[in-house]
Amino acid sequence: MKGVVFTGLLEMVEKRFGYVVANNIIIKSNLPSEGIYTSVGTYDYKEMQSLVKQLSDETGISGNDLLEAFGTYYFDTLASKAVGFFSVSDGLFVFLSKVESYIHPEVLKLYPDAQLPTFIIEEYSDKRVQLLYQSRRRMEYFAFGLIKGAIRYFGEAAEVRMQIKESGDTLFIISKQ
Known part of the structure; x- marks a missing residue:
């Protein structure tokens, strides 16, 4: 999975739940990448699963609801960065x-x-x-x-x-x- 998706998730987490929660889920997920993503890098999608599971544990919101919220949030990110796709x-x-x-x-x-x-x-x-x-x-x-x-x-x-x-x-x- 491309790093741009991971950075989008962590951006949403920081905005909605705060830096502390974002940092906590990275630490608790014990990620091979250590939560350091570049937009063009490729990472195991299992890291996304780990981050979402930890976020669910941290917030009490189901993983499916978090993924849905992230998708809605991420569409706005795509629309602002990839205007040509929408034209x-x-x-x-x-x-x-x-x-x-x-x-x-x-x-x-x-x-x-x-x-x-x-x-x-x-x-x-x-x-x-x-x-x-x-x-x-x-x-x-x-x-x-x-x-x-x-x-x-x-x-x-x-x-x-x-x-x-x-x-x-x-x-x-x-x-x-």
């Missing part, structure tokens, strides 16, 4: 439809060793999009938060539901109201 989109559904075909290839140009999840469009209409999320990392709650962040960013009246399938894949159903 190709005319609204939420167009943006979601371009994640796999445009955004991920552009990310791979910047980070060739990035291991990105897959988003397959299973249904696309004016009122509803269904995205199938596939990743061995099982960060579906982070993806859920990212989609919620996109809904807020584009200012559209929409809701997202999540269905975890027996296969381990996750279906996101985004409906306009």
